[in-house]
Amino acid sequence: MAINTIDLFEVFLSVGYGASYGKFQYELSKKQRERDQKSIEREMKNKAKQNYYNLIYQLKRGGLIEEKEKNNKKFFIITKKGKGKLSFLKKQHKESLPEVSYSSEENNKFIIFIFDIPEKEKRKRDWLREVLKKLGLKMIQKSVWIGKTKIPKEFLDDLFKLKIIDYVEIFEITKAGSLKNLV
Template sequence: MKVSVTDKFLWDVYNFLENVNSAAGFMFKAPTMRNWLPGEENPIFKKYKKEKGRREFNNLIYYLKRRGYLKVKNLESRHGMIITKLGISKALRASFKLGKAKKRKDGKWAMLIFDIPQKHRKSRDLLRSILLNLGYELFQQSVWVTPYDVSEKTEKLLQTHSLDRYVKIFLIEELS
C-alpha cells in the first residue's frame, strides 16, 4: 500500500516525539509542549528538507498547517511546530498503513464496543473511521473486532479524541 508523503512525515514526527518523551522520562506539563518540535534543528525536518528540497518541504509544511495537522508557535523566543490532535490522529492511522499488520501472538481477538450518544454523532463517525483505518471489522452494530495487535494505537487515538469514556475493549478467545 502506497503511503503519502504527508502521512509518512506526520508518522516520523509523531514517532520522534514519542521517542524523545520516553527517553527523557517525563511529560511536559503544558499539553502543547508535549507535541512541540524545535523548527530548524529538528532532525526530521532536516531529513525531509534534504530529500525533497527546500521548496517542496516548505509546500509540505504549508499544506500541513493549512489542513490543521501542524501549528507554528513561538515558544521561548524560538520558532517551533506543534502537532495537533488531528495531526496525531492522522499519524497513528498512517502507522497502520506503513507497517505490515501483525496478528496477535496469542491468537486472541480484540473486541471493541462503543455507545456514543446521538448528540455526539460526529464523534461516532470519527470513531468508525478510526476503527476501519486500524483494521477493525464490524461484527454487530457498535461492536468491532480485529485479530491485529493494535490495542496501543487504538487507546492512543481514543484518548486523543476523548472517546475513551464511551468505549470498552475486550480480548476474546474466538468469534462464533
C-alpha cells in the first residue's frame, strides 16, 4: 500500500491543479507500469546473475575450471579435464544433424528422390528418411521416395553441409504415366 501512496502523491503533484480524473488515472497507471517494469527488469537481472554463479559453481565442482587470482583480480582457467570435455562437445556439435522441420509447398509435378547413403553414415540416412516423410513424400523402397512437393533450398543446403549430396539423385517427372497409381 505504501507504493500506491507514494505513486498517488507523486502523480497528484505532477498533474497540476485542475487536471481531470481521467488524466489523473492515466498518469497513476503509467507510474505503476513503470514501477512494475523496473521490478521485472531487476528480477530478470538477478536471475541472470544467479544463473551465471550457478554455472561457475557447477564447472568448478566438476573440475572443468579453476579460479585463480593475480594482482587482486580473479580469473578462471580451464583444466585438462575441461579441455577434454570442450573438445568432446565441439565434436558432438559438429556431428549434430539439422532440424527436421522444413516448409513444404505443393507441386504439380512428381518428384522422385533416390539416395544410396553408406552404412557408416546411418544417422544421416535415418535423418534423411525422417525429413522426406515430413516433406510429404511417400516411400516406394527404403531409398526411393516419391511425391508432389517442392524441395526446399534449405534442405538442399543441409544435404551439402552434411556431405551427403553426392549420394542423392532428385528427378522431376512432367508426365506421370503409371506413377499416378503410386501416389
